[in-house]
Amino acid sequence: MSTTSDISSVVGETSPRKRQRNHDGVGLAEELKIEEYLYSIDAYRVTTAPFPLPYPLKLESAPRDLTDQFRANWHAIREMLHEQGFHDNWELFPVNLSKPGYLAGHPPRPTVMAHVKGPCSRLAPFRDHLNRFLVAKGIFADVEVVDVDNCYQPGFFAIPPSHPAVEVYEKIRPQLLKQLRTQIPFEWTSLTLALLGRELYAASPSIVVTVNQQSSHNWFDLLAWVRALVSRNSPSGLAINVDFIPGRFDSSPKHFTPSQGENEVLGKHQFKSCGADGLFPLGLSIGESGQSRAGTMGGLVNFTLNGQTYKCGITNHHVIQPTVSGNEVDSRANQFGVPISQTDKLSTRMEVFASNDVAATVLFVDEEVAEVETTVAGLEETALRAELKHGKVPETLQVVLETLLSQLPLPLGNVLCSSGQGVWEGRLQDWALIELSNEALALMEPTVDMDRVWRMIDRSPPSPALVAARAAEQVIFPEKRFGQIVPGKWYTRTGRTSVVSGIANGVHVCMNWTANDMIRYDLSGSAVTMEHSETEEHLIIAQTEQSMPMSQMFGLPGDSGSLLLDQHGTICGLYYGNVTRWAEADGWVKGNAGLAMSMDDVEKGMKSRLGSDIVLSPAY
Structure with a gap:
């Protein structure tokens, strides 16, 4: 262990508040809660x-x-x-x-x-x-x-895979993991390398260790050890910071208000999914019948086993897991997944839209219709007024309201199979297939319309520059195959609440599921032990190519199950949660770093669980 004098030489001028710390009576060599540590260095x-x-x-x-x-x-x-x-x-x-x-x-x-x-x-x-x-x-x-412009509240930005800090990090990562397992085995929740800063232009490479709230440790001692390790393995002139931040995995970042229960999901209108043609696009709001929770059906896939092909909606296992266990299949689903032989025995019945979203959508459309009717009524008596009054604007909204919304929620079908809460082959497994009924299938858009996706993208902050340039590529339809998540590439998540773009971080994030209080199971259904509870996951960071503040979210409550598309519309990944930063001034408990499975890992996981002869492909 490093001594206090060693720590002082490492921290030195990089801790401008050292004199203030001594004034406040906080020493460098003591054990602190993570919150006290962050306050002491600010x-x-x-x-x-x-x-x-x-x-x-x-x-x-x-x-x-x-x-x-x-x-x-x-x-x-x-x-x-x-x-x-x-x-x-x-x-x-x-x-x-x-x-x-x-x-x-x-x-x-x-x-x-x-x-x-x-x-x-x-x-x-x-x-x-x-x-x-x-x-x-x-x-x-x-x-x-x-000083709100300079106090400590860094945001994540993706580090390019070609950045020289990546090579250093990959070299020392095994030693970092060993030290974390030894020093704070139940406290650390994730480890990665990213750019940290208040804005992209000022962000710099940092080894980021997220830990549980109120975790206690001698953080300065650990900081000194990591910095010494970095210094011994870095070329001259390369600076890599070290940050310990409260945070953990969250499959559904939540919003808290004084009048709201902690696990309540707010209704979100789905007007974007109510096309004039009556067809549902990618990123469909779904929910368990009789329950208020919500998730996303990412899109359509073909699943072939023993010569039989099923047309399914893909989502996460935790989206379809029954809220209340009603039978043995329910109670064993997290451990063993849902096997195809027991498709009709899982008690979950999934619907379109989630119940809270149906109510929010009806209210939104009612307000839109009323606004249009008020506008038309206020126009002078002209040919234009007559055309609008009896034309397609209010008529289309009224049709959506009366024909589609009156039928919601609609049953989707039975869960065909799922992973359970799995960890194998060094990756988290969190997928599920819903075999769609003929009635539900008839309501799904048969193609991926990327022009529509780009129009729906969250433009605050602006969408990436590649969106404006993609017209020159003359790509109309995605390829009839899955892609995979590649570090440094842009991807767009299409989900229940929004359409957001982000960059795959240049290195994976190592997740410690034991510290995240998540029981995970191997292929045999045995709970994974601490030494096998770590996985490497793809980290997708919501940002644009422009300077931006740190607070952009990659996923919100109910977005689990969203698909990740590249700029061509090829399906490359399945989003399942966030590395939450436990931060934000508006009441959201959130983080802008999303977690996703690459589609090649999803397919490998299915083969391991269900058999090597399965074939999974896009249904578009």
């Missing part, structure tokens, strides 16, 4: 809160009594701060501060917050003077002083 934030939560945080209106006290004393507070030499590079306001979904992140704490703009080397004196003044006035609240 040169741009000080607080009186007993347990500083990692940024970003959710800001809401302060309690009325705090607001009234603050307003009554505002001029005195301002005068006091000016007398102490703190002039007008700050904004001061009362607020309720919280981090929904995070341990100890709720309920909100009343706080007087100061946002500092520009250089300020005296954050701690600012906090202390303000806190003493408030206490003297009988105002009891936390005091938080932060």
Whole structure:
């Protein structure tokens, strides 16, 4: 183990808050919770809160009594701060501060917050003077002083596979894993190399270790060990950072509000799936009959076994796993999957759309129809008004409402087979096939319309530049085969909530399923032991080729089961979850790094589970 002096030489100038740490009485050689560690290295934030939560945080209106006290004393507070030499590079306001979904992140704490703009080397004196003044006035609240533009809240960006840091990381990765298994076996949840920063242009390569919330360790000691390992194996001039961040696997990032249960999935209108032709496109909202949870049926595939071909919808196993176990097949499904011989015995019955989404879609279409009718009624009596009043705009919406929505939710069919919660061949296995009924199949679009996909893509931030350039390639239909996820390439996820593009990270992410509290099973149905619970997964990071903030999400609740398409429309992957950063100011517990299985791994997994003679192919 490194000594404290060794740590000081490694941390040195890269920890600008070292003097502040000593001022606050936090030493370098002690065991800290991960949240305390992140606070201690942040040169741009000080607080009186007993347990500083990692940024970003959710800001809401302060309690009325705090607001009234603050307003009554505002001029005195301002005068006091000016007398102490703190002039007008700050904004001061009362607020309720919280981090929904995070341990100890709720309920909100009343706080007087100061946002500092520009250089300020005296954050701690600012906090202390303000806190003493408030206490003297009988105002009891936390005091938080932060430079929001520079405080520690990094975002993930994909590192190119050709970056020189990749070679160094791949060389030292076995030693890193060994150290993590030894030092923090139940705390670390994932390991990868990525670009970290507030914006893409300022991001730099970093070895990223996500750990469980409130994990305790001597993080500075571990930091020194990793940095020393990097230094011994890096060429001169190559800088690779090391970051420990709270985070873990989440198959359904959740949204938390004070009036909402922790596992409730908000309804999302599916108007994008209600085409005028009455056909459903890729990324279809599906749900279990009688339950509120939602998922995505990615698209159509052909599954051939023993000369018989089934036309199926593909999704994740955890999407079709029954909420309530009703029989032995249900109770054994996570462990052994759903075998074809027991297709009709799984109690799950999947529907289009998920029940919450049906209600949200009906409401949305009602509002759209009302808006169009109001607009038409307000036009002057002209030929145009007559044409609109009796024309296709309201008529199309009305047809969608009356014919399609009145029939929803529609039954999809039986689950044909699934992986269970599997780990084999070094990859997570989380797939399921739903054998579609003839009625459901007749409602599915027969082709992948990439022009429609590009039109639906989330354009905030803008879509990647390759979207604008793809017309020159004159590619109309995808190939009649699956592709695979290739590091450094762009992919588009088409799901229940959105259509989003991202880049496959230049290296895989190593997931520690034991620390993620996920019981996984091998092919024999035995629970995998800790030493075999790690897998290497594809990390898809939502970003564009333009400078952007860190908060773009790759997947939201109910997007599990989405397909990943390349720019030609070839199906390359199956999305199943995120590496969650436990961060965001708007209440979402989320991360912009998605996890996906490459289609070649899906097919290999099916062959291992169901037999080597199966054939899986796109049904488009």
